[in-house]
Amino acid sequence: MIIVTGGAGFIGSNIVRALNRRGIDDILLVDNLENGRKVANIADLRIADYMEYDQFLDKINxxxxFxxxxxxxHEGxxxxxxxxxxxYVMQINYDYSKALLxxxxxRSVSYIYASSASVYGLGEHGFREDLACELPINMYAYSKFQFDQYVRRHAAGAxxxxxxxxxxxxxxxxxxxxGSMASTAFHFSRQIRETGVARLFAGVDGYADGEQQRDFVYVGDCVDVNLWFLDHPERRGIFNCGTGKPQTFNDMARAVIATLGQGRIEYIPFPDHLKGAxxxxxxxxxxxxxAAGYDAPFKTVEEGVKAYVGAGAPNA
Structure with a gap:
């Protein structure tokens, strides 16, 4: 059996779907379906059982x-x-993760979990898997950072x-x-379909309008990395999961416009509450x-958006 927590969520449901494509359906899917809209992610999945995360955690403790x-x-x-x-954040992201670890x-069971590039904060010291580069700037990032620290201390030599x-x-x-935490690809495609305009932040931190750069990574590539580690249980550690080739928000908006065949870009003032954060x-x-041996390529924004938006986002 494979247990996937957060299995009704974004990355988790894509992992379950990829396992199904391999013919694997002996899966315990764990999630919190208080937001029943997530059923759209799992209606077509084949699983052995479903369990609410609090019930699952009680059984773990x-x-x-199983x-x-x-x-x-662990994607939950x-x-x-x-x-x-x-x-609340530390209970869900830190304590839960520790119990599963x-x-x-x-039991000598493989444990593959979701960390986050948010641990690097503003990125002033780079984006390398090293304590010298890590300085979280919000609670979500801190919870992920602190669990990584726990893993470094308690799983070394496991x-x-x-x-x-x-x-x-x-x-x-x-x-x-x-909702608001969805990607720019999601928001730009919805904005263009509804209003014909993709709204991007004006320049900040020395960047021109829409020229801020992010390492946008397609979810299918993240799934492939997860399954590669599942196939290579001898590989262990904390690893970045991105393309290594950042692109601008303008690139993302243009890719959505090209895929939809319509739309234009409009720049809006950068929000005061986000400055410095x-x-x-x-x-x-x-x-x-x-170095661990993963050598598959990652999609560019243009390739990923074509696969995503071309298939029906933002409702996908």
Missing amino acids: SNHV GDVRAII ACSATTEWNGR QWCLA ASQVVGLRYFNVYGPGEAHK YQSYTCADLAKLR
């Missing part, structure tokens, strides 16, 4: 035996970077696989339920991932 578990792929989290209830270590994947700016099908540039350092 009571050392429940059967022959090959791996836990509070992903809102605007959530400032630190107690200890359960896996005690007999079983532990892998953390620091996702950069992920976009693709299955994110509609995320906004990543104007991100770029995954892929040296460690490549």
Whole structure:
């Protein structure tokens, strides 16, 4: 059995779908379906069982035996970077992750979990998997950072696989339920379909209008990285998961416009509340991932948007 937490969410549901394509359906899907709109992500999936995350955590804490578990792929989290209830964020993102780690270590079960490029903060010291580069600037980032620190302390030299994947700016099908936290590809495509205009932030931090750069990574590529580690249980550590080739917000908007065959760009004032708390540039350092043996290419924004928006986003 493979357990996927956050399995009704964005990346999690795409992982389950990829496992189904491999003919794997002995899957326990764990999530919180209080937001029932996420059912759109799982209606076509084949799974063995579903469990609410709090019930699952209770079983984990009571050392429940789920059967022959090959791996836990932990994608469940509070992903809102605007959530400032630190107690809540640490319970969901830190305590939950620790409990799963200890359960896996005690049973030599592979543990592949979602970290985040947000741990690098404003990126002033680079984007390398090194403490010298890490300085989180919000609660979400801190919760991910602190769990990575816990892994470094408690999983070093573990007999079983532990892998953390620091996702950069992920976009693709299955994110509609995320609302304001959905990707720019999602928002630009919806804006253009509804109004004909993609609204981008004006320049800030020395960048011209729309020229801020992010490492936009297609969700299918993130899934491929997860499954590669699942196939290589001897590989372990914390790794960046991005393209290593940042592109501008203008590039993203132009790719959406080209795919839809309509639309134009409009720049809006940069919000005061985001000044000093906004990543104007991100770029995954892929040296460690490549050294581990992962050599597959990553889609450009133009390729990813064609696969995503061309297939029906923003409702996908």
